[in-house]
Amino acid sequence: MSDPRLLKLLPWIVLIGFFVAWEAVCRIFAVPVFILPAPTQIWAAFVQYFWPIMGHAWQTLMTTLVGFGIAVAFGLLLGIAVGSSRAVYEALYPLMVGFNAIPKVAVVPILIIWFGIGTVPAIITAFLISFFPIVVNVATGLATIEPELQDVLRSLGASKLQIIWKVGVPRAMPFFFAALKVAITLAFVGSVISETVASNSGVGYLMMAANANLNVPLVFAGLVVLAFLGVALYEVFAFLERRITFWATRGNDIVG
């Protein structure tokens, strides 16, 4: 039951089982390809359109990463400001919550009016949708410094800036990385939404174009590529998190 090797294999078994079942359903019930293509048909489309798909995937990836990068820089700064100052918190929080509540799909048409069709609205959408969790998490990490620890530092003559730098920021890092994993996925959603609404490149655009041509296997191939990119980026940040904030997920190896 809890054989560690079996546990490691389990996700792969489930994944393969999922696709096998999908294939079986399509074949047994002869599902038309324009409703649900079988995995083998999606694979065929993927091979056939390999280079165009790669081109669009690269575009989406870059858009996502640029938007995400801006969100990280902006979110980190704003999070530190909100988390370390009661005044900034009181002043900005309602605005931020309200802003976050707006569905970003609704913002895309406005961005298109301002910036035209193309990469810029996609980057901005990716940024807008992904900065909020970063701000909230970093702010939480900073705001929850133990008062006793603050006393220790203040009684040494530490300035507010020193407390933030020596304790606040390192302490917020686990929160920050937890937010990054959520934010990178959201940034993906943002750029694809924008590409879907109005763009002439990117996986979102590719899927809309394929849809218009009733090339459903290609639509699904786009979906699979998105899923793959999403998982890959998530894993990158999960890996960084384990390396940098290992101390937050401490083991049970107590000495003495």
Added chain:
Amino acid sequence: MAAESGAAPANAFVDIDRVSLRYGARGGDGTLALDGTSIRIEKGEFIAVVGPSGCGKSSLMKLVSGLQRPSAGQVAVAGSVVNGPLKIVGMAFQNATLLPWRTTLDNVLLPLEIVEPHASRYRQNRAQYVEGARALLEQVGLKGFEERYPWQLSGGMQQRSSLCRALIHEPALLMLDEPFAALDAFTREDLWGVLQTLWLAKRPTVILVTHDLREAVYLADTVYVMSARPGRVVSTTRVPFARPRTLDDTFKPEFIEITHHLRDQIAKVRNA
């Protein structure tokens, strides 16, 4: 607040002069935590403050270290009135409050990165400071654990590291707020000895807040008993025993007599 004029007499290093503290004081009807408390501590003296819970012991520490301002009266340290956080203080609490992302050694070094004059020459002299920190860790029995993270240490070891962090910059004033309260009895008694040794080596002025009477009598030169809220000093007891004191001393009749005397005092203020 108070002007610099109220200089304390030369013999008192810490002069707590008729200090009151009211929390939520704007309307004047907040909780009165301290009411006219006066304590005078000589340089190098080790005092303990004991009392029932909620007697404002921790507030007293915040007042002396300048983290909180009194509602009335004044606190003077080293001859000048305390107006803001002092920069000569080492602190340790019931929780070790070590930074989990720093090794034990780096945790101990933290004050040196902040306190002047060490902070500005920290980079050049790091090797020398590291040596000092290692020596201090060895003194408290943590040799070989310098590169461990705090969460890899037991509670007693964390508290030893916390003591080292409080002492590394050789503070003139050491504040200990129930530092051993969360430890088991044996570890606690071990650490009494460690603390006594450290104190005898550098002779900082120490304010120890505790509710353990044996601990207070074992460690302190003078034990102050405080009443329940609002806190004020109801008795002052000198502990005459020679140093270094041993755990065996704590079972001698004259030691037990003092402990009993303190217990009676506390029983009185609790029933009052």
